[in-house]
Amino acid sequence: MPDSVYPDSAHPDIAPLAVFLGTWVGSGKGEYPTIPAFEYGEELAFNALAGKPFLVHTQKTKAREDGRPLHTETGYWRAAGRDEHGNLRVELVVSQPTGIVEVLEGTFDGNCARLRSTTVSRTATAKEVTAVEREYRRDGSELQVRIAMAAVGQPLTHHLSAVLRLS
C-alpha cells in the first residue's frame, strides 16, 4: 500500500473526513437471523495519500474466541460535494474476498457518516447480498461502526456493531 499522510497533508476534498484518519482497533458483535451470534476483534484503518482526493479503507476482523481470521475488506472513500443541508456527500466502494463488491452513498455531518448501498454486486459463487447500510460515527475517542444488510432472502437487518479506539 502507498504511504499514508498526516491529516494536514490530506487533499482538501477529504479534509472533512480527517476525524476518521488512523488505525482503529476494538471489538464487535455480529448477529443475523440465519447464523449464531458471534463476537469479534476488528482493525479498521483510514489512510489518506498525499494529494489524492480519497481515503483508503482497510478492515479485518478475527474471532473473539480463538483469533482466527474472519472478514476482511478494502475500499475507498470519496467526497462528492455538499447536500442541501450543508452535509458532505460521501461515497464508499468496497471489495470483499467473499466475492462481493459494494457501492455506497450517503452523507457525513461532521461526526457520523451514514451510507446506503446503491448497488451490491457479486460473483457467481458468492452469497446473495442485495443491500447494505453502514454507519461510522466518531464519538469522542471512539469510532462506532454499525452495519445492516439484506442477504440470503432476509430484509435489511442489523448485522454488526463495533466500538473501536485509535491504536
Added chain:
Amino acid sequence: MPDSVYPDSAHPDIAPLAVFLGTWVGSGKGEYPTIPAFEYGEELAFNALAGKPFLVHTQKTKAREDGRPLHTETGYWRAAGRDEHGNLRVELVVSQPTGIVEVLEGTFDGNCARLRSTTVSRTATAKEVTAVEREYRRDGSELQVRIAMAAVGQPLTHHLSAVLRLS
C-alpha cells in the same frame, strides 16, 4: 493488511494460482481513444493468507515521467472449480478510488488468467465504465498484464499493457 504466506501454505482452492504469488514490478503503456498515450511504472502484488481461499490483489501505478501516483486498486481472487476443459474458473472483485468496482469471471489455464467483467458498478460521481477485460499471463520470469475497457461511450478497447518481474 494481514501477513501473506508462502505458496506451500496457500489454501488448496487457490494453490493453482501460486504462479502469480509475490510482488511484481515493471512498466506499462496506456492508451485510449479519449486520452493521450502514457507510460507508467506498476507494482502488483498477489498475496495468500494462511488458510484463506482467496488471493489479495493490490496494485498501484505511477507516471513514468515524474513518478506521481496514478491508479491504485485492491481486490480479491477466488477459485470456483473447473470448467468443462479442466481449466480453473476464477473470479476477481476489485474496488478503485475512482469510485468504480468490478466483478470479473474467467478461467486460468495454468499460465494465463483471462477474465471479463460480469458487472461494473460506480458511484454517482465516477466516470462511466461499462465493461472490462483483463489478462494476467505468467511467461517465464515475466507477468504480462493486459486490460481493455468500454468506457465514456467507447466500445471495449485495449487500454493498458504492462510487463512485470518479481521484485
